[in-house]
Amino acid sequence: MKTATRGRSDAAASITNYTTALRWLYEHVDHERLRIVRYNERTFNLSRMRKLLELIGNPHEQLRCVQVAGTKGKGSTCSMLARMLQEAGYGVGLYTSPHLVDLRERITVNGQMIAYNDAAEAFKLIASVEDKFGEEPPTFFEIMTAAALKHFADQAVDVAVLETGLGGRLDCTTVVDPLVTGITRISLDHTNILGNKLEEIAREKAGIFKKDVPAVSVEQTPEVEAVLREVAEEVGTTVEFTGNEIDFSYRFEANRELGPHTRVCVTTSTSKFEHLPVPLRGEHQAHNCGLALAMLDKLKGHEFSLPEEKIIVGLASTELHGRMEQVWTEPRIIIDGAHNAASITALIRALGAHISYDSLVMIFGCGQDKDVEGMLQQIALGADKVIFTRAKSNPRAVEPGELMTKFNEVSGKMAQTAPNLPDAIRLAARAVSREDLIVICGSFYIAGEARKYCLDAQSKRQRR
The missing domain is CATH 3.90.190.20 (Mur ligase, C-terminal domain)
Incomplete structure (x- = not known):
């Protein structure tokens, strides 16, 4: 971890604009860029994250959150979910990673990246409390997550959609108390960190499950499904799967208006979405879309008003850079x-x-x-x-x-x-x-x- 060389008590004073804020931010340990990452409770320390949030006013306690984990499709699912909620009239904070070109892509409100000045101020606030951590200051991702939660609280968003970074159990987004959690398709990735067996990876991803918080997953392989159900029972919640407890189907078609595309159907006891065009290309995006719709349905239990006509418009307008x-x-x-x-x-x-x-x-x-x-x-x-x-x-x-x-x-x-x-x-x-x-x-x-x-x-x- 980074050690105290330059006096961190001077760090906040050194941040005068976005450029100096970035310079300060990139001094911190960034696990996305390290060749060797030790995946344990010290490296990924949720207590450190909770302390950081407490020092900046516990912004996450002011937020209603939705959290998504999984190996692939997290960003797509979060983007579709956020866009549908926005079209339904809600102020939506969206936190994703990594970024493609601009770091600010990771933190958006209603599709707008955090302003340069707001980002600088958030980082400056975090820098002002960094000396409370001694020789183990917050990491790059912890700072980014705290900045996102602070920005969302300052903007008084109605809901924050959070993409889990690495794994789930030890990821710093897991400090929030979400209204619903989602799991995208689980496959081999970060094998040197999370393990080289699907069951091991699934257990880490399922670490976002919380007592009495409903969980939804796409269809998984039998061994992954078994682990997700086991972890859900251990923590005191239920997990439902599209294509099983949640009626889900999709088909590929082509027409003059949309060209080749996929349509999905999702039916629950409170929602019936029929033949909705998937805005992102690929069969895999149909599963992500089904998950987003199923998670949206769970929010109705928290008094979200989600008219179907608004959902259809919001879904259709979803755009996501870096995916085909x-x-x-x-x-x-x-x-x-x-x-x-x-x-x-x-x-x-x-x-x-x-x-x-x-x-x-x-x-x-x-x-x-x-x-x-x-x-x-x-x-x-x-x-x-x-x-x-x-x-x-x-x-x-x-x-x-x-x-x-x-x-x-x-x-x-x-x-x-x-x-x-x-x-x-x-x-x-x-x-x-x-x-x-x-x-x-x-x-x-x-x-x-x-x-x-x-x-x-x-x-x-x-x-x-």
């Missing part, structure tokens, strides 16, 4: 934050269902803490050509040469390496025709860098 997002037209470039084997599989299937192309060129880079072999096996099945690179902002990135070596062990397909993302994009652009598709994936780091690179290039083109 086209960031360039000629050649066509798609970015996606897929970062484990299951999400790579879902991405490739979604591309085939929603986008016509002749050849798929994939630019791929990932972190060392991921299921690298599992992702490469799926890439070998779906991509026609692969260019391995690394995100410059990810200190845990696997070297392109190492990825190439591992890929050659599972595939005989054409592959190349590039030292950085811009070189990889130029290499791919020279190799594709008008009908081909370039897809950049493997981590949110590389998806974010690609989005910024393309936005900057577009801005330069417009200024000419």
